[in-house]
Amino acid sequence: MAGRLLLVPAPLDFGCEPPVPLDRALPDASLVAASQLTHWIVENAKTARAFLKRVGEVHPLAVPLQQMQMAELPREVHKKGDHAGGFDARPMLAAAKDGHDIGLLSEAGLPAVADPGSSVVRAAHDLGIEVVALAGTSSLLLALAASGLNGQNFAFVGYLPQDAAARTQRIRELEALALKGQTQLFIETPYRNQVLWQALLQSLRPSTRLAYASGLTLAAASNGSHAVQRWRELPAPVANDTPAVFAVGK
Known part of the structure; x- marks a missing residue:
């Protein structure tokens, strides 16, 4: 057999x-x-x-x-x-x-x-x-569930470009899809979380909803979901050295 x-x-x-x-x-x-x-x-x-x-x-x-x-x-x-x-x-x-x-x-x-x-x-x-x-944890699904974004129609797109201009273009492409109703999930390598976070705040529309989930299943796990305008008023919430998932939607 x-x-x-x-x-x-x-x-x-x-x-x-x-x-x-x-x-x-x-x-x-x-x-x-x-x-x-x-x-x-x-x-x-x-x-x-x-x-x-x-x-x-x-x-x-x-x-x-x-x-x-x-x-x-x-x-x-x-x-x-x-x-x-x-x-x-x-x-x-x-x-x-x-x-x-x-x-x-x-x-x-x-x-x-x-x-x-x-x-x-x-x-x-x-x-x-x-x-x-076998049953186990998936950071993508945990982050999606905690985001409050559309869990009926979503896509995982991996990593965004590291080049600033290409990254901005990609963020806006993903935002266009998100505003049509498909939540966009992506990740970043450790120690680049805050660079990506700032790029998201600068590139996304104020009313677009942005979510993150960091350190999932760890003792220091955290997550949040707000319109970009609200995030611009708050300190950056995601640690630079902890695995994180980001999501854009409406």
Whole structure:
């Protein structure tokens, strides 16, 4: 019997201190499933081992970390994404054809959602391998739920350009879509949150609604949602060193 591909969620505290207690961040059933896996496809092996060490503190691992079979997704998949094709992930699933369940893991949140992994999922379907998505947190959905913006029609657009002129143009393009009723969600790399925040306040219309969610699931988590005009009257709310999701809508 062929094995399955399990999409294993990771906590949202990657790169943050202190980490969240794992049994509070993820459902126990997902942790049990992760603890029984011996074969992995991961975004980063070092990060994956650190995660599995935390899992082992809650539920005993099936084999020691040193005996885990772990394959990293290629760096090009990280940089350019793997949703558009061009990367053949079928060889990475050979162990499933031999009867082993394989875990797919990214650094934070759900693999293949704002993270690499979709090529592996597609390959599993093409090979007739069962795909099982385990329950866990998604920063995008948590931020959307907390924003008060339209949750019936929304889009995640990844990162905005770093060049100031290109970023301003992109913000205005997204605002036009948002004002038609489709909430626009995007993220920024650590230590650029405040640069993006100021660009949003300068580029968006005063009446456009702007929301943020920072440090989701952490002890210092915060979020807010106001018209841009109101935000211009307040101190910048988002920390520069904490993962954040931003949303524009009406």
